[in-house]
Amino acid sequence: MATFNTDKLQDIQAKNLDLLKELSDKVFEGVEQLTQLQLKTLKASSEESFDNFRKLLTVRDPQSFASLQASLSQPAAQAERILEFNRQVYDLISKTQASISKLTENQVSQGGKQVQELVENIVKNAPAGSEPVVSVLKSALEGAGTAYESLQKAAKKVAEMTENNINAATVAADKATKAATSRKAS
Numbered sequence: 001m002a003t004f005n006t007d008k009l010q011d012i013q014a015k016n017l018d019l020l021k022e023l024s025d026k027v028f029e030g031v032e033q034l035t036q037l038q039l040k041t042l043k044a045s046s047e048e049s050f051d052n053f054r055k056l057l058t059v060r061d062p063q064s065f066a067s068l069q070a071s072l073s074q075p076a077a078q079a080e081r082i083l084e085f086n087r088q089v090y091d092l093i094s095k096t097q098a099s100i101s102k103l104t105e106n107q108v109s110q111g112g113k114q115v116q117e118l119v120e121n122i123v124k125n126a127p128a129g130s131e132p133v134v135s136v137l138k139s140a141l142e143g144a145g146t147a148y149e150s151l152q153k154a155a156k157k158v159a160e161m162t163e164n165n166i167n168a169a170t171v172a173a174d175k176a177t178k179a180a181t182s183r184k185a186s
Contacts, residue, residue, distance in 0.1 A: 019107050023100060030096030041085055083173050090166055
């Protein structure tokens, strides 16, 4: 019995190529959405600037100028727009990362099964006296699997911590913005 199946290898290669295409599509989709968000934000900012210039052209006296200046300098509104933009960017990045993680987790799981099948095939066809080598191979594969699981858990914890930190920063910035607005109104 042959220990190497070329049809199976070609099938694995085709699946890996399909995965690479899916990953590439997800990355491009995320970049496209991020670019659209940036363009939308830039356009809104540009329109706001032109509106402010139009208002400035209508000013005829110092009192109107002071009033306009006070209405334009609203740090709370600017901070809120920046926070909203950052939330949207984070959301896009999180969704893209989650899609990529799901694809890679599935592939790694399938790859692990395929490696296990290969090892079992090698064990079946190994010559007498090669048990120590086979044992080392099995042990190494188990260690690699455990290491991968640990890395996966650590990556999920980092993602959770990052999300919690962003949420906490958003809440803190929102409170600071409201406090600044209420002080300015007083």
